[in-house]
Amino acid sequence: MILKAKVYNKIFAFQSFKEVMAKANEEKSGDELVGIAAKSASERVAAKLVLSNLTLEDIYNNPVIPYEEDEVTRAIYDGLNLRIYQEIKSWTVGYLREYVLDHKTTGEDLAHISRGLTSEMIAATAKLMSTMDLVCGSKKMRVQSHCNTTLGVPGTLAFRCQPNHPTDSIEGMMASLKEGLAYGSGDAVIGINPVEDNVETVTRLLETVKNFMIKWEIPTQNCVLAHVTTQMKALEKGAPVDLVFQSIAGTQKANDAFGVSAAILDEAFALAQHKGSATGPNLMYFETGQGSEVSLDAHLGVDMMTLEARTYGYARGYRPFMTNNVSGFIGPETIYSGREVIRADLEDLFMGKLHGLPMGIAPCYTNHMKADQNDQEMGTLLCAMAGSNFFMGVPGGDDVMLSYQDTSYHDDASTREILGLRPLPEFEKWLEKMGILENGKLTERAGDPSIFDK
């Protein structure tokens, strides 16, 4: 393993694979905060150069956190297809990047090698890719999943309708839900973040949405994004849960902080299979994002991007229906600016897809970051071009409970129309039946929540 590189007249030597991984990253404040980022532009290039020459076997032999010490590493290695890995282990990272981008390489080919790649190999590849590289690579990969409906159908773009309310008011939530549906948002899931994390609130929200879905024959899935243990209790008591949600991260320490473990997730998945209300087989909804490990001081000296890849490695064993990336959600200490968020979103989309996950992105920002609506909209369009399976749908782009900005119902409709993408097939039929959509375009009637108030 060569850890030294010469960039023109300067020589850079690195101590470990972990250090190379951190220094090969594009600039992000979280890596700087931890003190592991490249010190100069030349050092960054040197790290990329070293990385390009490493083989997949080098990486296999050097997980950034040892197998014995971390449940996430174990999930990644235990889930690996060794036969496929053996076939490609002599490839260098630089070669893998070109393989991904090669015209002859199809999405099917990538789905195949995906099973022989560890998360660090995938992260390493993405570190050698520019914005357009990431879009080209991502666009090739389409991952489909099925809960009540099928997500990821080619030519479609779906949305989670996110009708959050600052007091969990049922009527208030319903008002935002109706507005969202009237814009064609909600085919990925109707997902509510509850203010109060208790079984009663979670059950009440789940039942309300489920009844509305039944009454109006809406082909989608419901979910309430409480802590997984609360959802499990609700499930035990018979609440109609289509998707079980949980936030996850790339180290065992961070997952401990989140109050989750592989044992809890296994139990949740089993419970969803036995007592959940959905068809399946994909029954989990995960949220991830660069920076949560840094924010919880649980990064163990590993860079944010590699930790994000490891999170996907942890997720893939649960065959989720959807994995949503929310890298812009935390704040300037991890992702400083609009530029950094856009980069993170594209990296995450690519890395998630190469893990075989049904990825969606929440190109979002908070008010203490140096980002604005223009950055957010650029990120959205790029991720849509890169073939994100879904985005969020928030009334007017402003989440009044979580206090951050995400794609709006308007952005949802706009993105579809700009790129000629359609809602998920069943949902499109429903929208047409409701007179909201015609030939892939909003009708005069669209955008009016009172169409549900006959």
Next chain:
Amino acid sequence: MAVANNELEKVIIQSVMEELAKKGLLSQKGKDHVMSAAMMDTPIVPNTESKEMVTFPPQEEMQISNPFNADAVKAMKKLTPARIGIGRAGTRPKTMSLLRFLADHAVAQDAVFLDVSEEFLQRMNLMSVQSAAASKDEFLQRPDLGRRLSVEAVKTVSEKCEKNVQVQILIVDGLSSSAIEANIPDLLPALMQGLKSSGIKVGAPFFVKNGRVWIQDHVASIVNSDLIISLIGERPGLGTAESLSAYMIYRPNENTVEADRTVISNIHKGGIPPAEAGAHLTDVIKQILAAKASGVKLNQQK
């Protein structure tokens, strides 16, 4: 401003203005202003003394053209602070929605940098200490510093705070000082009253500047209370910069993880009203003290 040279132009300008006014894009005053300008023969110069100005139409105004049921939309708008019933231009937001969004973003960005005023702290009779983050900029970029007390604060807290109480209350600015000034005057007395009447021994609440959630662990290690609760400013949103959270933990130690905390969020006049939150928090605190556990561990016991 264009000047109308003939009657036809005047008529066109008038009808455009009326249409804009109908849609709420122009106030009556604004319309009058434009019309009088159109009637004039000489161009007007900017008049800084004029009292007339462009403002946003009221938030509750329904912006959907030809709704199926206008009253239903108006009623829905009353049920949530979310941006609904705002209509569209094609698939894009209407001009006023876009501009209002930008204005709210500007205000929210500024809110992060406000400090809780000295006057407020005196009025509330709160002792004030600081985290290890010396400025707002440092606070934003170095969460580690916002998670522990400054050297001076450690001394102050050790000297002035009562030890071994059941509950210690901290008021922490976090990401919004507005949240502190808006809610503490109603919340703190209600909470103190609730705890006292439940016979719970409470230390004197004090204020921490530039603090994050974890600073409560540092304070608890000095005052040795059973439970410590931080009333802390949440990151400001476009809807409100006044949202406050209460983070509580039972006897934090070196093995504490985030999931050991219990949080009640969205305390503000549009969420859980502060006075009501006082009673709610009292109940939660009683549960935590009884169970000797908080966070996910507490929920598991339920």
